[in-house]
Amino acid sequence: MEESRQELIQQLIKIIDGDAYRKGTKKGMCHPEVTNHMMKAAGGRAAFIKQAQIIEKDPVLGRSIKFIPGNLGMDIVQVHCAVEIMPELCSRIGIEDPRVRQLRYIHMMEQWKEKAGGTWLTAYYEDELDRLNRGKCSEQLRKQMDDEQGALYLCLDEMLHLEEPSEKPIFSARVFQNVTGHDGRITPSKRFRKQYQKRVCGIIKDYSPEYIEDMSEDEMLATHGILSYSQTLEWKGRVICTLDDGHVIDTGSLVYGTVLNAKTLEHIESVKLPGIQRILIIENKANYEKMEFNENELYVFCHGFFSPKEVRVLKKIEESAGEAIKYEHWGDLDYGGIRIFQYNKSEVFAELHPYKMDQDTYCQAIENGAGVPLEEGKRRKLEMLDAGMLESLKNSILTQGMEIEQELLI
Incomplete structure (x- = not known):
């Protein structure tokens, strides 16, 4: 022309x-x-x-x-x-007819939907198809489909079909090792974190039933099998762990605390809890550090939402524990603390009870000036939340319009 x-x-x-x-x-x-x-x-x-x-x-x-x-x-x-x-x-x-391009995108999205196989991602693909069938086509979608060669959907598909949890760099390298056309300055092992993590987490937040309000990106990814190397499980107390190679780890002599990395968690086959009568999950690091070693108690540090590997070991602890063991959770007196408690009760210890998360503790903290104003967005979320065992705490927070983090009580 x-x-x-x-x-x-x-x-x-x-x-x-x-x-x-x-x-x-x-x-x-x-x-x-x-x-x-x-x-x-x-x-x-x-x-x-x-x-x-x-x-x-x-x-x-x-x-x-x-x-x-x-x-x-x-x-x-x-x-x-x-x-x-x-x-x-x-x-x-010399350009593609927009209608032809739209039909091509619809065909590609239908293929990704088919690969999702009725999982939670199906709803995401259905929404994308609905927009495409109505003629919608954003610049972002064109970039994802053409410039990036569908790499976002490759990430989603790989995540959905993980047979076992994978460290983030390994996951990234597996997805991008054969994908060309990207910035050569970013290696395949880093590309997911730098270019796609935020978008994938946005989709998890909007569509995944595993998402819980206030999860960090690493926590969202961990619940879907993509792990960061920084994931560790930390406790104080005696637990005897047997690894799948026969080695035994006895944490009874580590009176200042035990930190197990992700790889160790992966290889723990069984555990024993000699003498343990109480397990206390502690959300705040400073409070956790202040706890003295007690041969009858196990203190578990909760950095937020436990990853799948951490949950796996904690479930082994629950399986090996006697019926007389008491399970408690000490968390923030706020919306996030309530959600984390609910997650741990649902996914970790079924007999979990709150510790120092009652109405009296909350009111005493308010009297001591430890409250911070409740944000309007959190208020709306709290109002819609079924807080279960923490309903009285929820009502106190809504009535006072104040939240309390453990740091303010130290």
Whole structure:
């Protein structure tokens, strides 16, 4: 296509393009008025008129595009353009017809939906398909589909079909080892964290039933099998762990605390709890550090939401514990503390009870000036939350309009 016609053809494509065209329902003629913006985009008034004259003389384009003169033939005031000429316009300047592109995206999204196989990701793909079928096509979607070669969907698919938890760099390298066209300065093992983690977490937050309010990105990913190397399980107390290679770890001599990394957690096969009568989960690190070693108690530090590997070991602890063992959780007197308690009761220790998370403790803390104002967003979430065993704490927070973090009680 000659350079002298490209700018105006690009303008005509923009005029025809839109939700209705991409949806396949736009027919007939377009009759846009010529604006200063259109002329400027075509290189100015003189260039616009020259390009219009060339197009009208074109044996194919001229049958479907007419320019209406004005000002005694010295100007162009309107364009009559048949929608059906769009494929030819796109062909002339070497771009993909937006309707053809839309159908290609729909086909690709249907394939990803099929791979999701009725899992929670199906709802995400259905929403994306609904937008595409209505003719919607954002720049972000075009980037994901074409510039990034569907890498976001590769990440989602790999995450969904993980057979066992995977460290984040290994997961990233597995997804991107054969994906080309990306910034070569970012290695495959770092690409997920740098370019896709935030988007994947946004989808988890909106669609996954495993998401719990106030989870960090690492916690969201961990519940879906993508682990950070920093994940550890920390406790004070005597636990005898037998690894799958037969080695035994007895933490009874580590009176200042035990920290087990993700790899060790992965290889713990069984545990014993000699003498332990009480297990206390502590959400605040300073309070955890202040607890003295007690041969009858196990203090577990809770950094937030436990990862799958941590939950796996804690469930082994629950399985080996006697019925007389008492399970308690000491958390913040706020929305996040209530949610973490509920998660630990649901996913970790079924017999878990709150410790120092009652109405009296809350009121005493308020009297001591330890409260911080409750944000309006959290208030709305609290009002809708079934707090279960912590319903009285929830009502106190709503009544007083104040939350309390453990740090304020130290």
